[in-house]
Amino acid sequence: MAQMTMIQAITDALRVELKNDENVLVFGEDVGQNGGVFRATEGLQKEFGEDRVFDTPLAESGIGGLAIGLALQGYRPVPEIQFFGFVYEVIDSISGQMARMRHRSGGTQNAPITVRSPFGGGVHTPELHADSLEGLMAQQPGLKVVIPSTPYDAKGLLISAIRDNDPVIYLEHMKLYRSFRGEVPEGEYTIELGKADVKREGKDVTIVTYGAMVHASLKAAEELEKTGVDVEVIDLRTVSPIDIDTILASVQKTNRVVVVQEAQRQAGIAANIAAEIQERAILDLEAPVLRVTAPDTVYPFSEAEEVWLPNYNDIIEKVNTVMNF
Amino acid sequence: MFQILNEDGKVVAKDDMPALSDEELKELMRRMVYTRILDQRSIALNRQGRLGFYAPTAGQEASQLGSHFALEKEDFILPGYRDVPQLIWHGLPLYQAFLFSKGHFHGNQMPEVNALPPQIIIGAQYVQAAGVGLGLKMRGKKAVAITYTGDGGTSQGDFYEGMNFAGAYAANNIFIVQNNGFAISVPRDKQTAAKTLAQKAIAAGIEGIQVDGMDVLAVYAATKYARERAIEGKGPMLIETITYRYGPHTMAGDDPTRYRSADLDTEWEKKDPLVRFRKFLEGKKLWSEEEENKVIEQAKEDIKEAIKKADQYPKQKVTDFISNMFETLPSNLVEQLEEYKAKESK
Numbered sequence: 001m002a003q004m005t006m007i008q009a010i011t012d013a014l015r016v017e018l019k020n021d022e023n024v025l026v027f028g029e030d031v032g033q034n035g036g037v038f039r040a041t042e043g044l045q046k047e048f049g050e051d052r053v054f055d056t057p058l059a060e061s062g063i064g065g066l067a068i069g070l071a072l073q074g075y076r077p078v079p080e081i082q083f084f085g086f087v088y089e090v091i092d093s094i095s096g097q098m099a100r101m102r103h104r105s106g107g108t109q110n111a112p113i114t115v116r117s118p119f120g121g122g123v124h125t126p127e128l129h130a131d132s133l134e135g136l137m138a139q140q141p142g143l144k145v146v147i148p149s150t151p152y153d154a155k156g157l158l159i160s161a162i163r164d165n166d167p168v169i170y171l172e173h174m175k176l177y178r179s180f181r182g183e184v185p186e187g188e189y190t191i192e193l194g195k196a197d198v199k200r201e202g203k204d205v206t207i208v209t210y211g212a213m214v215h216a217s218l219k220a221a222e223e224l225e226k227t228g229v230d231v232e233v234i235d236l237r238t239v240s241p242i243d244i245d246t247i248l249a250s251v252q253k254t255n256r257v258v259v260v261q262e263a264q265r266q267a268g269i270a271a272n273i274a275a276e277i278q279e280r281a282i283l284d285l286e287a288p289v290l291r292v293t294a295p296d297t298v299y300p301f302s303e304a305e306e307v308w309l310p311n312y313n314d315i316i317e318k319v320n321t322v323m324n325f
Numbered sequence: 326m327f328q329i330l331n332e333d334g335k336v337v338a339k340d341d342m343p344a345l346s347d348e349e350l351k352e353l354m355r356r357m358v359y360t361r362i363l364d365q366r367s368i369a370l371n372r373q374g375r376l377g378f379y380a381p382t383a384g385q386e387a388s389q390l391g392s393h394f395a396l397e398k399e400d401f402i403l404p405g406y407r408d409v410p411q412l413i414w415h416g417l418p419l420y421q422a423f424l425f426s427k428g429h430f431h432g433n434q435m436p437e438v439n440a441l442p443p444q445i446i447i448g449a450q451y452v453q454a455a456g457v458g459l460g461l462k463m464r465g466k467k468a469v470a471i472t473y474t475g476d477g478g479t480s481q482g483d484f485y486e487g488m489n490f491a492g493a494y495a496a497n498n499i500f501i502v503q504n505n506g507f508a509i510s511v512p513r514d515k516q517t518a519a520k521t522l523a524q525k526a527i528a529a530g531i532e533g534i535q536v537d538g539m540d541v542l543a544v545y546a547a548t549k550y551a552r553e554r555a556i557e558g559k560g561p562m563l564i565e566t567i568t569y570r571y572g573p574h575t576m577a578g579d580d581p582t583r584y585r586s587a588d589l590d591t592e593w594e595k596k597d598p599l600v601r602f603r604k605f606l607e608g609k610k611l612w613s614e615e616e617e618n619k620v621i622e623q624a625k626e627d628i629k630e631a632i633k634k635a636d637q638y639p640k641q642k643v644t645d646f647i648s649n650m651f652e653t654l655p656s657n658l659v660e661q662l663e664e665y666k667a668k669e670s671k
Contacts, residue, residue: 051463057493062452062486069456072401072441073464092483096446097453104442106430107649142650165652194655241655 004184007177009151010040010116013158014078016188018048021076024162026053028063028080028116037082038118038177060086064093064115068101071111078162084119084171085128087136098167099142113168114161120173120212121262121309124302130174131299132211132263137169138240138272144193145169145240149214151182153237156191164193173211196243198250202232205319206250208273209260210236213292213310217260220315229323239269244276251277255286256322260315265293287325292318326567327547328537332596334604343546347611353394353541354606355620357386357599360410362624363419364572367426371576375632376426380407381572384539387598388503388566389473390414391544395552396471401457402440403450403472407503407570411473412440419631420638429641430649439468447478451487451500458496458561467556471499471548477508479525480516488529491561498561499551503538509574510584526563538566539596542605569593642669 004012017024026041032055035042045053056063060081067077081087087094098111121130137145146161146168148154154172161168199214200221207217214235221231232250236242251257257277261268274289292310300308329338336342345353364383370376382389385407393411396402402415409422416438424432425442433442444450450472457470478484479502491498502522506513519525526533532554536547544566551562571590573579606612643665647658654662 057486057490059482059486059490061483062455062490065449065452065454065483065487066456066459066490069453069458069470070460072453072457073460075460075463092446092449093452097449102651103646103649104430104433106434108434109441110652144655241657244656 001183001185003181004151005178005181006148006151006154006172007038007040009155009184010158010172011042011044012184013155013162014041014044015047017078017159017162018044018052020188023074023076024052024078025070025075026078026080027056027066029056029058029082031055031080036080038174040116040172041080060089061093064090064098067113067115068093068098068111071098071113072109076112076162078114078116081115081117083125083129084117084133085131087117087133091136094137094143094167094169095140099140102166103142110165111167112165114158114164114170115167116170116172118172118174118177120175121299121305122175122212124305125174126302128299132261132268134171134239135263135267135269138269143167143169143240144238145171146193146238147171147173147211148237149173149176149211149235151184153191153197153235155184156189157193157237159188160190160193163190168193175212176215191237194238194241194243196246197235197237198232198246199235200231200233202230202254204230204254205256205258205322206232206234206247206254207258207260207315207319208234208236208247210239211262213260213262216310216312217315220312220319223312223316224319229319231319242269242273242276244280247273247277248281251281252284255284257285257289258292258315258318258322259289260292260310262310263294264296265291266296268293287322290318290322326535326537327543328540329542329546330540330601330605332601334601334608336605341546343542343549345545347609350606351611353390353545354602354612356390356394356414357541357602358617358620359624360386360390361599362621363410363628366625366628368572368576370632375636376423377428379426379576380574381570381576382407382410383571384569384593384597385503385505387541387544387602388538388568391541392471392501392548392564392566395545395548397468399439399466399468400552401461401468401470403454403457403470404440404443405447405450405473405475405478406443406445407475408473409443412438412443415440419627420634423631423635424638427635429638430645431638447474448481448483448487450474452483452490454498454500455487455490455494455496458491458498459494461497462494462558466497469497469499469552469555471501473501473503475508476502476504476506476513476522477511477516478502479522485525485528488526488531488561488563492529492531495558495560497555499548499555500561500563502563502565503568504565505568505570507574507584509579512584521565523563523565529563531561531563533563533565535565535567538568539598539601541598541602569596644669
């Protein structure tokens, strides 16, 4: 076991897979000699060579197409989109093409591609760097969307994503890159995609969340404990498909749910979670499923992040509303 | 513009004449005649409602088949929606091409054929081709990725990105632009102020050439040259073929009389790739009316068989689609698979 930040765990996962499978290729803007704008690919080109880890021209759509073409030649591409706000440039390659590859070929061709990309607020990035756009990806049949919140999860989920024979969008929250260290086993291990993790057990209310909001929820849970409210925190880890079984088991125990996301209310995936719960467990509910989200405006100018992003106080407030319904 | 055969079937560039045997020359003609018949029959079958989506190809035989004839089996084709003939001559069974038209997934199940199904998103095939071309290069294969778009497609970002990526990696690529003068109703001069489309290669720093796309020998020679360069590691090339489609853009209600004059059609009919190549072969005593009729009969026979086979192919079920989504189905699809299995067994 080693103490790692999330970004170190990501680099470690990439190293494990580059070593494990000669078809794994890592490429994107500045991921080679520079080691990535966040150092996620630090040292990988030196260790594995320019044929395995390489820079591309500055064009996201081209990167997506490159990944698809390389996949058609039997490679296992792990392209990087420098910031997920730039995904608009490559939506066709992702949603219009790789997500549909297996289906449109009647199961004869596939796209074992893992698209890595940072996102998320709280670090005062310039425009269109921090936007939460996982909701767009979660609506596309043929994709899996993974969002880790801890170094341990990040490594195990990334290894699973790379080994998956269908496309996976792997989103890395920038605020979580270096904000804390956690225990990460050496060598390879996997975490099944599509499986949530109960980060904190509780019996009064369930919080379903992902990304940076996992930590805000855990902090809120600590505060709430002081007032006698016992909160269970479910970290989805994969936002598409969602692990409905873990959610339902928790709802049956607590009978109350708050869904927490950093994305705007009309975006993200919280509405989907709420819909699934009301369809499957309405008789278990003592209160409506409420959502903590950002307001429905464009991602804020950087100085305004604090007043705009959902935080643990917003979560405490919503949990109390649900408790006192 | 690079040309070997003029409209009268006379050789105007002897030194550029590709080394093709008599049998190969005849095979080229057979394929062009066959494909012209395939186009006529496809239009008729579409009108009868026995085919679905269809983009006519008449007029583009030299451009489509001359370029394909320069390829090897190991070369990978990324076709656009009008490029079904290249797939057929690369090995896609005719009945599957018809299933593609009708909208059945079996049409897209490539049988040991190095190709993708026809691409509907104009330009996407170009960026994907760069990836295939780089993959072939990295695997050390003496093979190329060839892709096709039209004149309108050169205005897309992916057109530029694809060529530029392939250029930056000196990948094994051939990019073909089939300039038939119109993108649906929009004439070529509304796409760009550039005097040629071939010169767009300059922006990617790769070689570009404009070819008479009604001259099958010129298209073949240019593609052969591009292929040899690419497999020697000299990088990609852009080929613009100047061609024409006699029919509408697609069979989905497009009416070319709204934007094209009868005079223009007549002018291009004089340039018909079949007419000039027929004259050329007859001059060499390699082609006769009898031979041509034999090809026509064969084509009609094959088409009849293929459409019958396509008609009889089992209907698609929702459970087929669900099963073709992922290697391992996620929980939502496991649930939906059960739902639809139950519906389908009723």
